[in-house]
Each structure stands twice: as C-alpha cells, then as structure tokens.
Amino acid sequence: MTALRRFGVSLAVFLCVSVAALNATPSGEALARVLRIDDLAQALHHEGIDHAQNLDVEMLDGRGGAHWSRQAARIYEVDRIAGAIRGVLSDGLAEDEATQTIAFFDSPLGQEILSLEIAARISMRDPDVEAAARAIHDGLKGTGDPRLALVTRFVAVNDLVERNVAGAMSASYQFLRGLSDGGATGLDDAAILAEVWAEEPATRDETERWLFxxxxxxYRPLTDDELQAYITFSESPAGQALNAALFDGFDLLYRGISYELGLSLAGALTASDI
Incomplete structure (x- = not known):
C-alpha cells in the first residue's frame, strides 16, 4: 500500500514545520516573501487534494463524497502549510544564513528558479505531463548528457534521494498508524514497520524517477551557468542550512498530515462498513 506521493524535490518545495507565527524576526518575514510561500502552499494544497481524491477512488470506491472532501480540505489547509513553512524560516536559520538566502532568491535568477519550480510542480499534476517528463529522463539516462550531469550534481549536493526516501517512509508509517488507530486494519507497530520497509525499494525507485x-x-529554461549558480548556492553553508531545516520541518509536517489522513480514511472506511 502506498501511503503518500513522493515528497517535494527542490528548495522551493521542501516544507517545514514549526507552528510558530512569522512575527519572530524580520528575516523570517523576508524569507517567506522572497521564497513565495503563499504560492507554494497553494500548489501543495492542490496536490494534497489530488492525493485524497485518489484515495477516495482506490480505497473508498469513490464513495467518500462531501464528507471526505471536507476532511481532505481541512488536513491540507493552505494556512496550515504556509504557517508551517513560515515558522521554520523564522526559527530555523541563523541571521547570516537568512541574509545570504534572501540575497540569492531575491535576485532575478532566484525568482526565476522559484517560478520554474512552482510551475513545474503544478504541471506535474497532469498525468500526461508527468509521463512526458519521465520519458525525457528515460531517454537521457546513460547518454552522458551535460544537463543530466548537472541535475545529478544538484540531487547529490542536496541529498535529495536519501532525504526524500526517508521522508516518504516516515509519512507512510504514520499513514498506516492512522489507519490502524482508526480501526481500519489490525496491524501492530511491528507489522506496520515491516510493510513500510518492504516498500522501500519501490519507494526509492519511484522517488528517483520522479525527482529527475x-x-x-x-530547470530546462535555465542555462548551464545559471543552474551551476544554483548548485553553488546549494553547496554553501547557507544553502545547506536551508536545505536541512526545510527537510526536517517538511518531514515533521507530513508526519502529522499523514497520520490525520490515515485516521480520517479509517473513519470513512469503518463508517461505510456499518
């Protein structure tokens, strides 16, 4: 059973969780503005709704109705997602790291990168677009393509595969816990862990394929020099600090979301059995 779709795959998409308000520091406010957090939260909200609709079809036989739609909208509330991101940006970076991050992303190149990341994220919700993107990657594998080499470097610098696999497995565990606590399965903790680990090879393969x-x-519209500039920022102490903080927060946020999703789905499943 696949618990959640793969995690986000770039600095603009890594969520984070601290429910603290953004009024803590001016740098936190500036980071939220520069990183276009409201736009990102909207995109992730719609991804969550898509995922909930898929669960309705796959596990509720399409009978979730208005109640399931309301539950999904509550779990993936835009303000919840945006507030979580704002909190970690306010609390998770030192002042000099925040300053350097703002300097990079408030530049024309930084804003273009964010626009491209968010637009691609939205486009990938279309199965045909996703299939076409996967086909392009499949065609480049093993060719020595220079752009693929740069993207591979970007993935390595940010440890995207390992971090995303770990996050996906953590979210899957929480989703199954929610199902179990809601009475939809008889799985104990050991059985849940066994199921999550059994999915690890498939999770890793899917994560890597979707990422690339x-x-x-x-990043197709970027020049090689522009993409290299992004890699250079990612390699810097500020880039590494931002990546680590957002990944930690993203994992925590989606653990909560996944558990609630499983618990709500269990309620819908048990109600349909009455």
Whole structure:
C-alpha cells in the first residue's frame, strides 16, 4: 500500500514545520516573501487534494463524497502549510544564513528558479505531463548528457534521494498508524514497520524517477551557468542550512498530515462498513 506521493524535490518545495507565527524576526518575514510561500502552499494544497481524491477512488470506491472532501480540505489547509513553512524560516536559520538566502532568491535568477519550480510542480499534476517528463529522463539516462550531469550534481549536493526516501517512509508509517488507530486494519507497530520497509525499494525507485523527471523539466529554461549558480548556492553553508531545516520541518509536517489522513480514511472506511 502506498501511503503518500513522493515528497517535494527542490528548495522551493521542501516544507517545514514549526507552528510558530512569522512575527519572530524580520528575516523570517523576508524569507517567506522572497521564497513565495503563499504560492507554494497553494500548489501543495492542490496536490494534497489530488492525493485524497485518489484515495477516495482506490480505497473508498469513490464513495467518500462531501464528507471526505471536507476532511481532505481541512488536513491540507493552505494556512496550515504556509504557517508551517513560515515558522521554520523564522526559527530555523541563523541571521547570516537568512541574509545570504534572501540575497540569492531575491535576485532575478532566484525568482526565476522559484517560478520554474512552482510551475513545474503544478504541471506535474497532469498525468500526461508527468509521463512526458519521465520519458525525457528515460531517454537521457546513460547518454552522458551535460544537463543530466548537472541535475545529478544538484540531487547529490542536496541529498535529495536519501532525504526524500526517508521522508516518504516516515509519512507512510504514520499513514498506516492512522489507519490502524482508526480501526481500519489490525496491524501492530511491528507489522506496520515491516510493510513500510518492504516498500522501500519501490519507494526509492519511484522517488528517483520522479525527482529527475521533475528537475529536468523545471530547470530546462535555465542555462548551464545559471543552474551551476544554483548548485553553488546549494553547496554553501547557507544553502545547506536551508536545505536541512526545510527537510526536517517538511518531514515533521507530513508526519502529522499523514497520520490525520490515515485516521480520517479509517473513519470513512469503518463508517461505510456499518
């Protein structure tokens, strides 16, 4: 059973969780503005709704109705997502790291990167677009393509595969816990862990394939020099600090979301059995 779709795959997409308000520091406010957090939260909200609709079809036989739609909208509330991101930006970076991050992303190149990342994320919700992006990646594998080499470097610098796989497995565990606590399964903790680990090879393969398809599509308009500039920022102490903080927060946020989703789905499943 696949618990959640793969995690986000770029600095513009890594969520984070601290429910603290953004009024803590001016740098937190500036980071939220520069990183276009409201736009990102909207995109992730719609992704969550898509995922909930898929669960309705796959596990509720399409009978979730208005109640399930309301539950999904509550779980993936835009303000919840945006507030979580704002909190970690306010609390998770030192002042000099925040200053350097703002300097990069408030530049024309930084804003273009964010626009491309968010637009590609939205486009990948279309199955045909996703299939086309995957086909491009498949065609480049093993060719020595220079753009693929740069994207591979970007993935390595940010440890995207390992971090996303770990996050996906954590979210899957919480989703199954929610199902179990809601009475939809008889799985104990050991059985849940066994199921999550049994899915690890498939999770890793899917994560890697989606990551490269997405990144190749998102960064296609960038020149090699522009993409290299992004890699250079990612390698810097500020880039590494931002990446680590957002990944930690993203994992925590989606653990909560996944558990609530499983618990709500269990309620819908048990209600349909009455």
């Amino acid at each position: 398809a997405y990144l190749l599509m998102a």
